[in-house]
Amino acid sequence: MTVMSGSIDRLVGMAVLASAAVSMDMEVEIFLQLWGVYAFKKDVIKKNMNLSEFNELGEKVASRLKELNIPPWYEMLKQAKETGKVKIYACSTATSIWNASKEDLELVDEIIGAGEWVEKMSNAKINLFI
């Protein structure tokens, strides 16, 4: 999955699919681009409340997620990592843009370049752009 977005609604969608995939014994690789890298920053990850659509419904969605016991996206992704094979890569350029290193990012395994990622994409059965 290529994750460009840093909006929590899209990140929830990404984490749901990653969890379902590891349950199905599939391997998951995630490549974070610009806003995706930003959303994984340690000083941002828990504070981020950005939505990509229907901003006026943000509070309603947040309270429904809570009522339905749906954990935050990063907790869901952490569980998926603990359960199966999930690798998270951050785009080297985006990481430079945010003046970050791997240590500043939560859950990220490695910083890689776009060439390595497209090579990985060419070998995957499913490719998603989020």
Add this chain to the structure above:
Amino acid sequence: MSMSEEELKKLKANKVVDARGTSCPGPLLAAKRAMSEVPLGGILEVLSSDPGTKRDLPIWAKKVGHEFLGVIEEPGYWRIFVKRKK
């Protein structure tokens, strides 16, 4: 071939995982995690209140290589039985 409700009701599960109150894909992940504690040939029973689970688990069993035994519908939740095959 799934079993009849009568047959399912007589089953003694080796492990019961109660995933009621969690939403998809929570029960699926719970099933995957719990299966490692079931002996080979043993039975896992998953309780789920999410309507997606009774469709997800047979597909999961087929993909992963376990045997889906069937579902009992209870008020507000489902009991789903899977036999560990590998």
